[in-house]
Amino acid sequence: MRKQREAEVFRITGARQGLADDVRGRQRRYVISMLIRTLSVLLTVVLxxxxxxxxxVTLVVGALLPYVAVVIANAGRENAPSAPSSFIEPPVRPAIGPADTVPEPRHSRPDGPVADHS
Incomplete structure (x- = not known):
């Protein structure tokens, strides 16, 4: 019978997104913020x-949005709110019952044979 190794099992469902995807998302948020700023400055000129x-109001939004956009873009990688544990305990195998539940034969004992004195 082969002895089975207790291997560690890792869960990957709680993994964060890749670094390239994270940078792409930050760039997208920054570009959208700058587009909104451009529109607010143009609205200031028109209105x-x-x-x-x-x-x-549009002038104030256009003046404050670059600062907010940079802070949001540099906020860092996302944090998993409650990341699951990366280690899963191996399943527990049922144990064999206690030794006293198995009846011991009368003729064999650990200290020698039983003598019948009848």
């Missing part, structure tokens, strides 16, 4: 003589 309060 300046038409509706000045709204133009001031």
């Amino acid at each position: 300046w003589n038409v509706q000045r309060p709204l133009a001031i």
Whole structure:
């Protein structure tokens, strides 16, 4: 009978995304933020003589968005909220029952044969 090794079993479902995918996602978020900033600056120019309060709001958004976009883009890799353990315990094999449940034959004992004195 071969002796089975207790191998470690690793779960990969909690793995983070690859570094290239992470960088691509950050770049995409930054570009979208800069597009929104460009639109807000253009709206500021268009609305300046038409509706000045709204133009001031778009100017503030256009001024603050680069800072927010850089902070969001450099926030780092995502954290798994509750990453599962990477180690799974091997299944427990049922043990053989206690030795006293098996009846011991009368004629053989560890200290020698039983003498019948009848």
